Amino acid sequence: MSDRKKNIILTGFMGSGKTTVGIRLSYRLRQQLVDTDRLIEKEEGRSISEIFAGQGEEGFRRMETAALRSLLETEGEQIISTGGGLPMREENRMLLKELGTVVFLRVSAETVYERLKGDDTRPLLQKENPMEEIRRLLEIRNPVYQAAADITVDVDGKDFEEIIGEIAGIAGGEKETADENTCD
Incomplete structure (x- = not known):
């Protein structure tokens, strides 16, 4: 079986914890972490906001597709953290x-808002009613995320170690070592 099928891809809305979970899961499973947004920024030599300003959302979405295609060419097991809009195509x-x-x-x-309310780099939160905008986007995106997923992990009320343990136990369980196992 190809190593590619052992990749673990993290999807979800901004503020769901993809980056933090990706970093910690990468360490726990001893797999390289690839963040699609950072991959695109490195390839383009610009920030995501600069890409959006210069080429628009559609241009950025095409870059996400190209990044995924390039990842298909890589060998080895990886943790891949995606941008929140990537699964929409x-x-x-x-x-x-x-x-x-x-x-x-x-x-x-509510969790998204609590995690991101002080982050002035998120245009979404600069709206008149950010909670309403978050709810509107979740209503659109959650069914798409769900349809694309092999595994769904609810993150509300859980610390990152609980989330990582759940993912490692399901998606990467064979790689856990005795000292990493947790007792319930």
Whole structure:
């Protein structure tokens, strides 16, 4: 079996914990972490906000697809953290399935708001009613995330170690070592 199917891909809305979970899961499972947003920034030599300003959302979404295609060419097992909008393109959802096990980190609007309310780099939170906008986008995106997922992990009320343990136990359980196992 190809190593690619052993990749673990993290999807979900902004603030769901993809980056933090990715870093910690990478360490726990001893797999390289690839963040698609950072991959695109490195390739383009610009920040995501600069790409959006210069090429628009559609241009950025095409870059996400190209990044996924390039990941299909890589060998080895990886943890892949995606941007929140990446699964919204059907082509990207198909590529995610080819890449490995897709994990949807499901989060409530309240948790997103609490985690990000002080972050002035998120345009979404600069709206007149950010909670309303978060709810609106979750209503659109959650069914898409769910349809693309092999595994769904609810993150509300859990610390990162609980989330990582759940993912490692399901998607990467064979790699856990005795000292990493947790007791329930």
